[in-house]
Amino acid sequence: MSTAPAAPSADRSIELVRLLKLNERREPSVVQVATWVGLGIIEGRLRPGEDLNSVELSHRFNSSRTPVREALMLLESEGLVEIRARKRPRVAAFTLERVREIYFVRQHLLALVGGLVTEKATDDELVELRARLAQMEADAAGGDVDSYFWGHVALQERMTQIAGNETLKGILDSLALRTLILRHASLAQPGRLAASVADQLRIFEAIQNRDGELAAMLLSRATVAALRAIEESDWSQRQSSA
Amino acid sequence: MSTAPAAPSADRSIELVRLLKLNERREPSVVQVATWVGLGIIEGRLRPGEDLNSVELSHRFNSSRTPVREALMLLESEGLVEIRARKRPRVAAFTLERVREIYFVRQHLLALVGGLVTEKATDDELVELRARLAQMEADAAGGDVDSYFWGHVALQERMTQIAGNETLKGILDSLALRTLILRHASLAQPGRLAASVADQLRIFEAIQNRDGELAAMLLSRATVAALRAIEESDWSQRQSSA
DNA sequence: CGACCCATAATTGTCGACATTCAATGGCGA
DNA sequence: TCGCCATTGAATGTCGACAATTATGGGTCG
Numbered sequence: 001m002s003t004a005p006a007a008p009s010a011d012r013s014i015e016l017v018r019l020l021k022l023n024e025r026r027e028p029s030v031v032q033v034a035t036w037v038g039l040g041i042i043e044g045r046l047r048p049g050e051d052l053n054s055v056e057l058s059h060r061f062n063s064s065r066t067p068v069r070e071a072l073m074l075l076e077s078e079g080l081v082e083i084r085a086r087k088r089p090r091v092a093a094f095t096l097e098r099v100r101e102i103y104f105v106r107q108h109l110l111a112l113v114g115g116l117v118t119e120k121a122t123d124d125e126l127v128e129l130r131a132r133l134a135q136m137e138a139d140a141a142g143g144d145v146d147s148y149f150w151g152h153v154a155l156q157e158r159m160t161q162i163a164g165n166e167t168l169k170g171i172l173d174s175l176a177l178r179t180l181i182l183r184h185a186s187l188a189q190p191g192r193l194a195a196s197v198a199d200q201l202r203i204f205e206a207i208q209n210r211d212g213e214l215a216a217m218l219l220s221r222a223t224v225a226a227l228r229a230i231e232e233s234d235w236s237q238r239q240s241s242a
Numbered sequence: 243m244s245t246a247p248a249a250p251s252a253d254r255s256i257e258l259v260r261l262l263k264l265n266e267r268r269e270p271s272v273v274q275v276a277t278w279v280g281l282g283i284i285e286g287r288l289r290p291g292e293d294l295n296s297v298e299l300s301h302r303f304n305s306s307r308t309p310v311r312e313a314l315m316l317l318e319s320e321g322l323v324e325i326r327a328r329k330r331p332r333v334a335a336f337t338l339e340r341v342r343e344i345y346f347v348r349q350h351l352l353a354l355v356g357g358l359v360t361e362k363a364t365d366d367e368l369v370e371l372r373a374r375l376a377q378m379e380a381d382a383a384g385g386d387v388d389s390y391f392w393g394h395v396a397l398q399e400r401m402t403q404i405a406g407n408e409t410l411k412g413i414l415d416s417l418a419l420r421t422l423i424l425r426h427a428s429l430a431q432p433g434r435l436a437a438s439v440a441d442q443l444r445i446f447e448a449i450q451n452r453d454g455e456l457a458a459m460l461l462s463r464a465t466v467a468a469l470r471a472i473e474e475s476d477w478s479q480r481q482s483s484a
Numbered sequence: 485c486g487a488c489c490c491a492t493a494a495t496t497g498t499c500g501a502c503a504t505t506c507a508a509t510g511g512c513g514a
Numbered sequence: 515t516c517g518c519c520a521t522t523g524a525a526t527g528t529c530g531a532c533a534a535t536t537a538t539g540g541g542t543c544g
Contacts, residue, residue: 087495171347305499
């Protein structure tokens with residue numbers, strides 16, 4: 001387990017708390033543990049298969065094991081942690097097959113989002129989406145993978161929100177969480193950042209032109225492209241060799 | 243809260259344990275509580291909005307509050323229970339809008355299942371699906387709504403399993419759980435049982451004929467029909483009047 | 485030298501108790 | 515009579531301790 005203290009970066013933890021829907025649903029102590037462990041998994045500080053000793057975690061946060069166990073259960077329900085009776089909780093490990101499954105579902109659900117967003121987005125919301133894209137363009141131009149990554153996460157979350165189907169949003173948020181670490185790795189590949197920006201711009205234009213079918217198709221294709229990038233990343237190489 | 247003792251019907255609890263994926267992941271005590279509460283919600287014994295007092299539940303099962311809290315968290319992650327910090331856990335309450343959201347997603351995901359099942363089902367699995375259908379036909383002919391209902395649940399679970407996408411199956415199982423109570427109510431409407439049987443038979447024929455597109459379309463339409471039945475059921479009448 | 489087994493240490497699941505917070509009841513005032 | 519507020523009771527979240535189970539390491543045997 002990592003030795004870093006309990007001080008996660010502020011901006012990212014806020015986004016994670018949103019994705020986990022922790023805001024009003026848990027005690028601060030549980031949120032703190034879940035955020036630290038969840039961010040650790042996403043950022044790769046905690047590696048797949050690594051033990052998540054509840055005693056050690058409770059010492060790290062100066063609490064008892066009860067809130068720690070609750071936090072780990074929350075992360076389990078989002079697919080980030082594996083809990084089996086009487087065994088130590090572990091960081092969830094994905095097979096390449098599982099990743100392909102997730103992207104297959106994601107591809108089709110994001111297409112639905114594309115249609116819904118095109119139909120429902122107000123002009124104000126279009127302006128907001130464009131502003132987010134502009135920031136992402138700047139991050140990409142500056143080569144700031146980390147900022148672009150989290151901007152991308154926030155953009156998709158905002159789009160699913162505008163789509164107006166809470167159930168759909170919940171599923172996509174959950175799927176997004178499980179693939180965050182992989183997406184981060186794939187974005188770091190040369191050329192991937194620029195390609196992602198181009199995809200997002202085309203998608204936005206389709207939405208702005210109120211062409212729902214095109215937006216759906218582009219989102220679907222962009223998702224496939226993201227999967228391809230993951231398949232070519234270091235992570236997949238390690239998977240296939242293991 | 244209901245006053246019935248802790249003795250859920252054996253067959254249905256097994257199916258519920260499968261849907262909740264409780265089998266090897268939790269202690270027996272947690273499974274027992276989660277099964278009893280979950281079945282209670284599905285069968286309508288515990289009503290939407292009703293408080294789930296952890297002290298009372300722990301007394302009912304001669305345990306402490308710890309495993310009860312864990313069971314309620316499991317049910318929360320499946321959308322059957324609502325937990326907010328410092329408030330009493332309650333049975334989740336659905337709005338008609340939320341139900342429509344669920345069926346919108348369900349409709350498109352089941353279409354995916356239809357295509358995958360048609361592609362992947364072996365001849366043996368087709369025989370098994372047909373046998374399940376035969377049993378459901380018999381239940382429907384005998385007017386046994388309850389047996390037909392659980393047979394229908396098991397059939398769809400088996401089909402999603404054959405489809406071979408664990409992620410997709412997990413999502414659909416979760417969505418199915420949230421709508422079980424409504425589906426049960428809608429099946430009790432006059433004529434609905436026969437219509438459902440006819441739908442299922444047509445879907446099976448399409449799969450058997452290896453016509454994936456047709457199977458997807460029929461599954462999608464059958465899902466829409468199920469939503470219509472729910473919208474015309476007592477539950478929806480109560481919703482719109484409230 | 486490697487595999488198996490047993491004893492020890494560590495970790496889990498559960499419990500009852502406690503302070504804090506919430507909800508419900510009754511009293512007060514308008 | 516109705517609405518608001520304080521008080522009381524109940525429920526929650528957390529804690530440290532315990533028995534039961536699992537993981538670890540050393541020792542033995544083939």
